[in-house]
Amino acid sequence: MRRAYNSVLRLPQTSSCPQCSAPYMPHRVCPACGFYKGRQVITINALA
């Protein structure tokens, strides 16, 4: 039973992106818009 509880603790924590409000992993670049810490780190080819 405790093993199952450990899996709960290991759920990936997500935050809402301030740029696009999509859920993203903290300390990771937002996969939706490519923003990280208020600036764009990677370019998402979605504007075409």
Ligand SMILES: [Zn+2]
């Ligand atoms: Zn985003």
